Amino acid sequence: MLRIFRHYVPYPTIAVSAVEVAFLFFSFYLYHARAASMREFDVFNFYISLGFSLLLFTIMFSLGLYNRSIFTKHREMLIRIVLSFFLAFPVFVATISMVSRMAGETTISNGSYLPGTLFGLFAIAGTRLLVLPMINVGALKRRVLVLGVGDLARRIEQLVMKNANRGFVVVDYIRFGDEPTRLGSGNIGPANLSERRLKDGATIAQIADDNLVDEIVIATRDRRGLPIDDLLDCKLKGINIIEYLTFWERETGRIDLEALQPSWLFFSDGFRLSWFPNILKRLFDVAASGIFVVLTSPVMLATAIAIRLEGPGPIFYVQERVGLNGRPFLLKKFRSMMVDAETDGPRWAAANDQRITRVGTLIRKTRIDEIPQIFNVLRGDMSFIGPRPERPFFVETLVKEIPYYNERHRVKPGISGWAQVNFMYTASVEDAQEKLTYDLYYVKNWSLFLDFLILLQTARVVLWPEGVR
Numbered sequence: 525m526l527r528i529f530r531h532y533v534p535y536p537t538i539a540v541s542a543v544e545v546a547f548l549f550f551s552f553y554l555y556h557a558r559a560a561s562m563r564e565f566d567v568f569n570f571y572i573s574l575g576f577s578l579l580l581f582t583i584m585f586s587l588g589l590y591n592r593s594i595f596t597k598h599r600e601m602l603i604r605i606v607l608s609f610f611l612a613f614p615v616f617v618a619t620i621s622m623v624s625r626m627a628g629e630t631t632i633s634n635g636s637y638l639p640g641t642l643f644g645l646f647a648i649a650g651t652r653l654l655v656l657p658m659i660n661v662g663a664l665k666r667r668v669l670v671l672g673v674g675d676l677a678r679r680i681e682q683l684v685m686k687n688a689n690r691g692f693v694v695v696d697y698i699r700f701g702d703e704p705t706r707l708g709s710g711n712i713g714p715a716n717l718s719e720r721r722l723k724d725g726a727t728i729a730q731i732a733d734d735n736l737v738d739e740i741v742i743a744t745r746d747r748r749g750l751p752i753d754d755l756l757d758c759k760l761k762g763i764n765i766i767e768y769l770t771f772w773e774r775e776t777g778r779i780d781l782e783a784l785q786p787s788w789l790f791f792s793d794g795f796r797l798s799w800f801p802n803i804l805k806r807l808f809d810v811a812a813s814g815i816f817v818v819l820t821s822p823v824m825l826a827t828a829i830a831i832r833l834e835g836p837g838p839i840f841y842v843q844e845r846v847g848l849n850g851r852p853f854l855l856k857k858f859r860s861m862m863v864d865a866e867t868d869g870p871r872w873a874a875a876n877d878q879r880i881t882r883v884g885t886l887i888r889k890t891r892i893d894e895i896p897q898i899f900n901v902l903r904g905d906m907s908f909i910g911p912r913p914e915r916p917f918f919v920e921t922l923v924k925e926i927p928y929y930n931e932r933h934r935v936k937p938g939i940s941g942w943a944q945v946n947f948m949y950t951a952s953v954e955d956a957q958e959k960l961t962y963d964l965y966y967v968k969n970w971s972l973f974l975d976f977l978i979l980l981q982t983a984r985v986v987l988w989p990e991g992v993r
Contacts, residue, residue: 525691525774529971530794532774534691536664537590541581547651548577548644555643576616580644584608586980587987592689598653605652607987609645613638666692669737671728672744673699676768676783678706680743683775690775695735698728700744728754732763743768745783777946778961779968781927794968797934804972809908813901820895827858827892830883837863840896845913848936852916853905858893860884891986897939909975910938911963914956922956929956932963935970942966942974945981 525532553573587604588594594601670677677697684694685708697707728751732740740755740763759765769788772780789795828839841859844852861879880888887893900906906913911932914922922929943962948955966974 529973530796530969531971531974531977532777534592536592536691541585541590544584544648544651545577545581547647548580549573551644551647552576552641555639572620575620576612576641576644579616580608580612582980583612586983588981588984592691593687595652596689601652602649605645605649609641613641616641665690666738667695667736668692669728669732669735669740670694670697671700671740671742672703672768673697673705673707674703674744675706676743676745678708679772679780679783680741680768681707683772692739692775695737696731698731701746701749703744703746727751727757729757729761732758732761737763739764739766741766741768741771743771773965773968777942777965779964781957781961781964784928792968795934797970801972805907805975806904808972808975809901812908813898816895816898817902820898823892824858824895827883827887827895831859831881834881834883844916845937846916846919846933847905847913848933850930850933853900853913855900855905855913856896858887858896860888860893894939901939905936907936907938909940909978910936911941911966912944912959913937918956922953925953926957926960928964929960931967932960934967940978940982940985942978945978945985 525534526538527533550573553569584590584605587608589601589604589608594604670680680694681697684690699705728740731737737758740758742750742765755765766774767788769780769783769785770792772778772783831837831839838859841857841861842854843857845855847853860881861884862881884893897906901908919929941963942965943959946962947959
């Protein structure tokens with residue numbers, strides 16, 4: 525994977541993105557050049573085509589079309605591709621018509637944009653549905669050798685079994701020392717490993733050469749007696765050596781709490797919070813909040829009227845939450861539950877929660893109930909992007925039961941976040957622990973680039989609201 529501003533981006537995603545943007549650009553440019561009978565390079569057509577391809581790429585990215593998991597879901601992928609073009613076309617036509625009038629250009633504006641757009645639609649859909657399945661994806665994956673057969677190796681095995689569409693394939697697991705075997709019944713079972721020990725003569729370098737290994741993962745808790753010379757030989761041959769926690773972080777976009785040790789936090793890259801990026805983020809929050817207030821004013825007005833018409837009670841729901849460095853603040857949302865929803869004390873929201881009103885069901889599914897939080901962003905209590913703020917009652921409980929839970933408060937909470945675009949709604953302590961694995965990744969690898977990616981992917985969460993309660 526390529527690491528951009530401390531965030532890992534898979535090479536296949538970069539390759540597919542680059543190919544599709546280039547394909548969209550050239551198809552659109554050449555179509556309109558032919559339609560306008562242009563025989564020479566046209567600057568205006570160049571920028572129009574580039575703008576269209578980048579606009580469409582941004583919308584496709586925001587709808588999750590560059591997530592590896594979507595490549596095998598042909599029906600859902602096709603729906604999202606069509607939706608991307610449906611959203612991009614009117615924006616493109618309106619923008620380019622305005623620019624054409626301002627620039628006094630008529631070469632392209634006299635033609636129709638729709639045929640070129642439809643050509644791009646069929647080209648992208650056809651490429652993904654016909655060409656991608658023909659590519660030998662396995663040949664493009666990194667070949668990984670795992671040093672260890674215990675619980676950490678078992679977690680890697682489970683990761684592969686849950687989703688075979690990973691960017692790596694495990695070629696073998698190597699027993700180290702007296703570590704007990706925890707592997708299951710995957711492609712390489714315990715029977716193949718019971719007698720394999722490094723002291724029997726086979727070296728890691730030999731096994732790596734035989735299996736054309738690209739990377740070795742050290743997945744063992746007890747590292748006393750590691751074959752340093754053997755691993756150094758592999759490193760000098762160009763084979764990447766990586767420890768389990770860093771490997772897990774890179775491949776999943778999470779931090780493994782069960783294997784996390786303070787020493788890894790001390791020495792690993794990340795947790796860089798400096799004043800200049802914080803100022804840029806604050807400027808972005810203020811500007812975006814102002815624009816968002818203007819754009820969503822009609823929606824907020826309609827929601828307020830609907831809540832008022834449904835029955836008595838306040839339109840807004842004000843609740844204490846835990847913010848930056850553990851400081852409490854008052855969060856504002858549209859009320860989606862009955863007035864007496866918590867007469868018996870705070871509790872997690874559940875699926876088909878009877879406390880939610882009819883209007884509340886709609887605004888929760890569409891995330892409209894979250895819109896008033898932009899006023900919290902303007903006040904500086906929150907940011908657009910960050911870990912979701914929890915209530916003090918739940919924080920007190922979670923801090924006692926989940927290690928490192930307080931570390932998520934090192935940054936401002938947000939309306940959307942890395943956990944929100946990757947995980948469902950929190951409804952239990954177990955869910956909160958799983959969500960923390962994403963929050964810690966965000967805190968560790970925070971950058972404006974990562975914020976921008978999350979902001980784009982929030983559209984997918986709104987349109988496909990899995991786990992909303």
